[in-house]
Amino acid sequence: MAQERHDPATGRSTTGHEWNGIEELETPIPRVVLFFLAATTLIAIGYWILMPAWPIGVTYTKGLLGIDQRAIVTKQVEDAAAARASWTDRIAEASLDEIAGDPDLMQHVREAGRTLFIDNCAACHGTQATGGPGFPNLAAKAWLWGGEPETIHETIRVGINASHAETRVSQMMAFGRDGTLEREQVRAVAAYVRSLSDLPMSTGHQALIEIGKEVFSANCTACHGEDATGSTDMGAPNLTDVTWIYGSDPQTVFATIYSGRQGLMPNWEGRLSPVDMKLLALYVGTLEEEAK
DSSP, rough: OOOBBBBBBTBBBEEEEEEETTTEOOOOHHHHHHHHHHHHHHHHHHHHHHHOOOEEETTEEEOOOOOOOOHHHHHHHHHHHHHHHHHHHHHHSSHHHHHOOHHHHHHHHHHHHHHHHHHTHHOOOTSSOOOTTTTTTTTTTTEEEEEHHHHHHHHHHHHHHHSSSOOOOOOOTTTTTOOOOOOOOHHHHHHHHHTTTTTOOOOOTTTTHHHHHHHHHHHHHHHOTTTTTOBBBBBBBBBBSOOOOOOSSSSHHHHHHHHOOOOOOOOBTTTOHHHHHHHHHHHHHHHHHHHH
């Protein structure tokens, strides 16, 4: 029979295991650990008895309380839809102008429209709707097709260069790539267009402005107008403001004229409900106020 050994420093018995002269103490499990193990076991058993817990083939144990989380969530969704219907029905029946003139409905527009925008539009236009390279800044009021609620609603409904049968269609020609203009003509008209926004320019670019003005008059006014302020009938941007979709640096403007641009916005009819499209159209119209 092995003789029990004790640690001389603590007086505790050892397990008999030794590593490099160090013996392992026989340390009991702390009572607090045993207490929590027992408590959690009792809680688990109580949960199994009271709540839905164990799967049994195609069903599960219902528990004594008979709680059904799916039924609870379904009821909550139904209640939320009923509460929402108190104002969504009004929006469905009212015109965009009538909604815009109703402060109570516009409060709902700002709240629900914000969520719709984040969920569906922020991927391209950003969470603050300020856009980015290739995506318009919706808070700047630099509208390609017009900023009236009905116009914004139509753009959302049919999209731009989208698959919808009634989509808005807009494309800028590739003047350099297709040989319509020589490379130096593209450089000149790029300099002229940049000068319309009073952008800083090198001496070399300043010398091209007058030539570029002539090139612009001969090739660009059909879409952008004689005064270069654009056309909402054609989706042609205003070239005299400070808002640029693709960028205002010399290389980007040159690339835009040389290779052309064709933006794409998906159509949302069939993806969003008529009420949601109204909410988005009106919400987008409030973005300038939020930006301020």
